[in-house]
Amino acid sequence: MKATTTAQAIYGRPTSAKRIETGVFWLLRLCTYFVLLCAAFIFWDIGAKGGAVIFKSSAPFINVPFLTEAPETLNVFDYQGGKRTMGDRAFRQFKAEHEAELKGVPVETYVYSAGGIFPNIAGTVLLVLGSMLIALVLGVLSAIYLSEYATDGPFIRFLRLAIINLAGVPSIVFGLFGFGLFVIAFDFGVSLLAGWLTLAFMVLPVIITASEEALKAVPKGYREASLALGATKLQTIRNNVLPYALPGILTSSVLAIARVAGETAPMMFTAAFVMRDELPWQVQRWTEFVFQGVMALPYHIYVVASKIPQNEYTRDVQYGTAFVFLFTVAAIAMTAVILRQRLRKKYQW
């Protein structure tokens, strides 16, 4: 009846099913490697060219002015037979000292190509922290309501659908929304507060959806056990649901951090200035703190990469800023990751 013995069947040439299996396996593997390769190329390119701006071969090995100064206009001129490049402030001083020699010498100026990006770093960190705080508070509270309190019905289903759809709204639309509502209607002006709220709203869907999933993943047994001991629903959530869901919530916030830090469109509508002389903490009164605009890294990249004439001097700023930006986002995200690991260790289940 059977044409082959078991030994012949299991040993020898692969069947067609096996060959397809191998082929598909390699296709999947190559796709993954291709994606990784693209990502690696981007990181390598920014790392190499940006790293050349940030790191120096001599002590202190780091380009400190780039990290601690504000952007300046670069002045390029011929002086005593050589080309000199100088930031604005240094050039003014130099000009005062060498008034006679510089008479008639043509000076080329390139905006934002000298100095550093410190105000941008500070502004980005402030934007991320504030908007993540708002987004986490609003998002987690909404998720608790949806997952623990709301009874499923047409309205709640509609609400969920709306939240998921909100995640698909392009960030520029959020930017316009924030500009219309917070900047103009609420009269916050281009300010940290308007930026915080706009960016928070932009990542709320991600946070709500992920937090709800994290809350739902907490075994029902913990809720029942707590309620059966005479705990109220609030005590149960506070003691035996939310703590176990926090690692999952933090995972979603890592993604959200990258988004709020990087979405340029909402920022440029609501919070970011191209150039501002004062640092965020140099405000007249503390009440004005949230109503000031800031400089931000992604917007700075946008400006130096596409809004000013390109030349050999702008390239350094572009790569340097991109490098610092990646590093800043990674640092904030790592904080969340470390926090998550600690919580996981504390509540293992």
Add this chain to the structure above:
Amino acid sequence: MVTLAPMPEPTVTPSAAPRPVAVAPAAPANPAARAVIEIDDVDFNYGAARALHDITLNIPERQVTAFIGPSGCGKSTLLRCLNRMNDLIDGARVSAGQIRIDGVDINDPRVDIIELRKRVGMVFQKSNPFPKSIYENITYGLRIQGQKSKARLDEVVERSLRGAALWDEVKDRLHESALGMSGGQQQRLCIARAIAVEPEIILMDEPCSALDPIATAKVEELIHELKKQFTIVIVTHNMQQAARCSDRTAFFYLGKLVEYADTRTIFMNPANPQTEAYVSGRFG
């Protein structure tokens, strides 16, 4: 015909395997015991589907009452009605009749469900200690009630763990995670956690279904001890368990109460042929 009659002991059923730990046979139930839970003509619905029909039974004080029956017969549903755990399920409700504890209708809107659950504790099928220390597990019920005194909490931890016959096993690792305990210990920890809030009634929903025979025997011994202090209602799939550790047994089938009597009567001399078929192992 199954030969039940020559069996000398009411706690031994035909298919009972030899027990590793002897459990005292159930003493004859005191028929004069006060009915602490009165279930009066109760219907229960999950949405439109009716899960319980016209259930009427009284559960006497400080005795062990077992609910038995095949899967889906409504025994767990009824148990969860007694501390209103079914409130957690959307659309689930007692649609007719009354459940009275100490004479009070527990589904009355004026009933404080939190206080009810403090008085009617529950142990679940799957042991569910919180992923915290043993100490924190036991004290949880008291701490949410605002008890802060360290001395009082320590005292309750020791008393509850002794009550659950767990003290000697865990007294040196009270501050280690409860999840490091064995399955049987975890279930006894859940019992200790339940008795720490000093309930009057303890509901047990198949407490031994995930335990091996030795751990089961320990929990059954514990039930014997606990009934001196508490009224116990236990749902079980295991008929031998019902026979071994309950005073009264209720047999449910398809959402109806088929028979409710002394455990001895249910297993030795059931009035209903369905009951007899079930307890003798011919179906279910």
